[in-house]
Amino acid sequence: MSFPAMRRTRHAGLQGHRRSLRRHHPDFDKMATQGWQALEAEGKLPSNGWRKERQWALDMGLPGADTLTDRDIPTFARGELPHFAGINTFMKAPYVENVRDVGKYDAAVIGIPFDSGTTYRPGTRFGPQGIRRISALYTPYNYELGVDLREQMTLCDAGDVFTIPANLEKSFDQISRGVAHVFSSGALPIMLGGDHSIGFPCVRGIAQCTDKKIGIIHFDRHIDIQEKDLDERMHTTPWYWATNLPNVSPTNLVQLGIGGWQVPREGVEVARKRNTNVLTIADIEKIGLEKTAEIALELAWKDADAVYISFDVDSIDCGFVPGTGWPEPGGFLPREALKLLGLVAAEGLCGLEVVEVSPPYDTSDITALIGVRVVVEALGSMVAHGKLGSHKHIINKPVSY
Numbered sequence: 001m002s003f004p005a006m007r008r009t010r011h012a013g014l015q016g017h018r019r020s021l022r023r024h025h026p027d028f029d030k031m032a033t034q035g036w037q038a039l040e041a042e043g044k045l046p047s048n049g050w051r052k053e054r055q056w057a058l059d060m061g062l063p064g065a066d067t068l069t070d071r072d073i074p075t076f077a078r079g080e081l082p083h084f085a086g087i088n089t090f091m092k093a094p095y096v097e098n099v100r101d102v103g104k105y106d107a108a109v110i111g112i113p114f115d116s117g118t119t120y121r122p123g124t125r126f127g128p129q130g131i132r133r134i135s136a137l138y139t140p141y142n143y144e145l146g147v148d149l150r151e152q153m154t155l156c157d158a159g160d161v162f163t164i165p166a167n168l169e170k171s172f173d174q175i176s177r178g179v180a181h182v183f184s185s186g187a188l189p190i191m192l193g194g195d196h197s198i199g200f201p202c203v204r205g206i207a208q209c210t211d212k213k214i215g216i217i218h219f220d221r222h223i224d225i226q227e228k229d230l231d232e233r234m235h236t237t238p239w240y241w242a243t244n245l246p247n248v249s250p251t252n253l254v255q256l257g258i259g260g261w262q263v264p265r266e267g268v269e270v271a272r273k274r275n276t277n278v279l280t281i282a283d284i285e286k287i288g289l290e291k292t293a294e295i296a297l298e299l300a301w302k303d304a305d306a307v308y309i310s311f312d313v314d315s316i317d318c319g320f321v322p323g324t325g326w327p328e329p330g331g332f333l334p335r336e337a338l339k340l341l342g343l344v345a346a347e348g349l350c351g352l353e354v355v356e357v358s359p360p361y362d363t364s365d366i367t368a369l370i371g372v373r374v375v376v377e378a379l380g381s382m383v384a385h386g387k388l389g390s391h392k393h394i395i396n397k398p399v400s401y
């Protein structure tokens with residue numbers, strides 16, 4: 001074969017391949033793809049909130065230098081832009097200095113910098129700061145959901161609860177008081193932990209403001225329901241105490257992702273005796289994420305009036321969450337956990353916590369990043385399904401301090 005002939009042959013092959021690409025693939029209907037539908041959905045979103053924020057940034061931060069063509073850029077960074085600048089509240093949401101104003105918002109982020117319940121690695125007292133810092137790289141818009149949180153809801157950052165590092169019980173009382181205050185105001189409380197011991201005082205804070213019943217959906221590798229650990233109510237114990245509350249039944253506790261070699265038998269015994277609902281990663285893999293969500297919702301909401309979500313970042317395989325207190329391989333992939341979370345949040349929540357982000361052990365902020373995603377996925381799902389604010393009807397015993 002001569003060289004020119006070989007060239008002709010290869011050329012002919014390429015031509016044929018190109019021609020086949022021009023035909024529609026029988027399985028490809030562009031209009032039916034999420035990719036296309038998301039492009040269309042964005043066009044229907046308002047942008048009034050964005051325009052307002054940019055004007056506010058100019059008013060607060062002085063108009064920019066004369067050499068800038070974009071006249072929306074202020075001299076001092078205010079609001080979302082640029083993502084590398086500014087004082088980082090969660091997603092740069094307004095900081096509510098006076099917590100009595102928290103009820104003016106649909107949802108409020110509460111930092112709970114507390115790691116005295118840790119039984120292995122500490123560091124989650126820096127969780128709220130780590131999550132807030134990396135939250136700055138997000139926009140409030142989500143492509144697939146077609147939601148823009150800035151346009152469709154109001155969010156504030158209420159700052160941190162003043163915890164007492166040397167004392168679990170005093171810290172629990174502070175946490176319950178803070179959460180009860182925010183919940184009573186009507187704003188949805190979103191807690192950034194902190195180790196998982198905060199699960200009990202967070203749920204207690206909500207449960208004391210209502211005589212309605214609360215279910216819990218719990219993402220974790222660990223069962224976290226033994227009575228005590230190291231003689232105290234450590235981060236291995238929150239659901240023992242939460243399901244002792246009169247309006248929080250263990251039969252409405254759904255525990256997703258539990259398994260591996262770090263599940264204490266004391267906890268397993270309690271879960272068995274109290275008849276909680278445990279689904280392992282293998283169970284979830286077998287039945288699929290959609291079915292799992294249906295089952296979790298059915299169990300958590302059975303004869304209950306509201307549902308609380310507790311998301312331990314260690315429910316995700318430790319390769320994705322190095323910055324956590326008790327890393328364990330074999331958990332969810334991030335995309336599985338986030339999808340499942342979105343599905344179970346779609347019915348509405350009375351509170352959300354994300355726990356066990358430990359920045360001193362984190363790498364490139366990736367664990368803190370998961371923490372941010374947990375919050376925005378849950379909010380995005382509630383907004384998309386019109387369920388944000390659905391918790392308000394259960395507030396019939398509001399606290400006032």
Ligand SMILES: [Mn+2]
Pocket residue numbers: 196220221222312314315326356
């Ligand atoms: Mn855990």
